[in-house]
Amino acid sequence: MNADELLLQPAATIAQAVREGRATASALTEASLTRIAASDGAVNAFTDLTAERARASAAALDQRLVAGDEATRALPLLGVPYAVKNLFDVAGLTTLAGSKIERGGPAALADGPLVQRMDAAGAVLVGALNMDEYAYGFTTENSHEGPTRNPHDLTRVAGGSSGGSAAAVAAGQVPITLGSDTNGSIRVPSSLCGVFGLKPTFGRLPRNGSYPFVASLDHLGPFARSAHDLALAYDAMQGHDAHDPGCxxxxxxxxxxxxxxxxxxxxxxxxxxxxxxxxxxEARAAVQRVAQALGGLPTVLLPEAARARAAAFVISNSEGATLHLPDLRTRPQDFEPLSRDRFLAGALLPAAWVQQAQRMRRWVALRAAELLAEVDVLIAPATPLVAPAIGTEWIEINGQRLPARPSLGLLAQPISCIGLPVCAAPVWGCHPSLPIGVQIIAAPWREDRVLRVAHALQQQGVFNAPVARLS
Structure with a gap:
């Protein structure tokens, strides 16, 4: 198997091939850069390439292997190309967070902690990825960089805000990417692009070295084409960092x-x-398929999920607006219009509303804890429907006409609000040509459970994340 073919295999397979000398990190890096060059004009997942860095990192790994360095040979992500949402700090790149305003800022002086940990595990960074401005959106229709397109249908959205992260994996450009999830920004694009995504427990992975959106809701996590690869990346990134007070x-x-x-x-x-x-x-059919594969499952309820979603909206509006108030006052014309309007609305929210939202958040978290004392894992749809066309303003769900952009996250937000670990896993066959995801949810700190279920059902063929056939 040559490097081009190997690039489309799981990260675990890639690392094993490099470990055994059947491939080199340098060849895989070149295969990734070549595939990005050939496909990204259509997909628009990347905003920056770190080709020089990637080649140097890969060459260093290869040299250490030739020298017989057993510690290098044991690295879990040895030679695996990866990329990060452009809100992660990457030394030498300006941290854009999908914006025009940050473009003129200085380059990051150092990699963020999760980038450092991925590199330490043997992964090779090849670039930074497109996203919704300041992570406030569910479609990655970025007016500054252009929309990221769904690799399975280039007329459709990739989801957001980590749309570039999901699309790059679906397109086979890299096997693993990193993104962020505040209200569903890992799970929504995972669902729409047909890849696996992990939102860890709130506070599990450090967030310093990334551009914040909502400090009390932000999570960072990986995307991949297998649950095993998610586990490898997540394990590599675990560990306390005292510089993040929320970790x-x-x-x-x-x-x-x-x-x-x-x-x-x-x-x-x-x-x-x-x-x-x-x-x-399609979303109901995906959940039904999972339930049938598990032998039939009882239906359980999370009380006040609608109010939990509303609380997430209020908290996001308020905290996000506070962060951007100086630029809203002095550079309003440089925001995307939709982001600007949402932030302005958030700046006008009464403090009593925010306080009540936090109370509701706590109440729902307690009810979820009671529910998760009775069951170990919960299954739910990740998005209400498959990827809509780029530019879609309205969608219809069971007779309800809803605004498209915010409504893509209406099933993810109640879980975001209470910080539970979730794996989004893709199901095919519920729509003629597009995937849709389910959420696998567990109690805090039980990422092992959600990944076990995702892996078992992938082994059974219920979940599948094929590389898109780009025309």
């Missing part, structure tokens, strides 16, 4: 070794109520 001082708990446990001993339920009523036919 919990918790011991590293590897998940890759637990994948083989499969479904044994897990009590699983399907979320009904809001998560059924707000899901379209």
């Amino acid at each position: 919990v001082a918790r011991a590293v708990e590897p998940t890759a070794p637990t994948l083989a446990a499969g479904l044994d001993g897990l009590r699983i339920g399907v979320l009904g109520g809001w998560f059924h009523d707000q899901a379209g036919p």
Whole structure:
């Protein structure tokens, strides 16, 4: 298998090939850069390439392997190309966060912690990826960089705000990417682009070295084409960082070794109520397929999911607006119009509303804890429908006419609000040509459970993340 073919395999397979001398990190880096050059004019996932850095990093790995360095040979992501959403700090690049305003700022002096940890695991950074401005959106229709297009249908959105991260994996440009999830920005593009995405527990991974959106809701996490690769990337990034006050001082708990446990001993339920009523036919079919594969599952309810979503909106509006107030006052014309208007609305929210939203958030978190004492894992749709066309303003869900952009996240936001770990996993066959994802949800710190379920059902063929056939 040559490097071009190997690039389209799982990251675990790539690392093993480099470890055994059947491929080199340099050849895989060149294969990734070549595929990006050939496909990104259509997909528009990348905003920056770090080709010089990538070649130097790959060459250094190859040299250490030739020298017989066993520590290098043991690296879990040895020679695997990866890329990051352009809100991660990358030394030498300006951290854009999808904006025009940050473009004139200085380059980052150092990599963010998660970039450092991916590199330390042997991965090779090849570039930065497109996103919604300041992570405020669900479509990555970025007016500054142009829209990222869904690799499975270039007329459709990739989802957001981490649309470039999902699209790059779906297009086979890299096997792993990093993104962020505040209200669904990993799970929505994972669902629409047909890849796996992991939103860890709130506070699990450090967020310093990334551009914030909503400090009390922001999560960082990986995308991949397999649950095993998600586990490898997540395990590589675990660990406390005292520079992020929101990062919990918790011991590293590897998940890759637990994948083989499969479904044994897990009590699983399907979320009904809001998560059924707000899901379209394809989304319901995806959940039903998962439930059937698991032998039929009971339906359970998360009380006040609609209000949890509303709380997430209020908190996001308020905190996001506060962060950007200086630029809203002095450079309003340089924001995307939709982002600017949402931030301005957030700046006008009464403090009492924000306080009540935080109270609701706490109440729903307590109800979720009670529910997750009865079952170990919850299944729910990730998006209400498959990817809409670029430029879509309105969608219809079960007879309701809803604004398209915010409504893509209506099933993800109630879970974001309470910080639970979630794996988004792709299902095919519920729509003639497009994927749609389900959320696999567990109690805080139980990323092992969501990844076990995702891996087991991928082994059964229920979940699948094929590389898109770009025309």
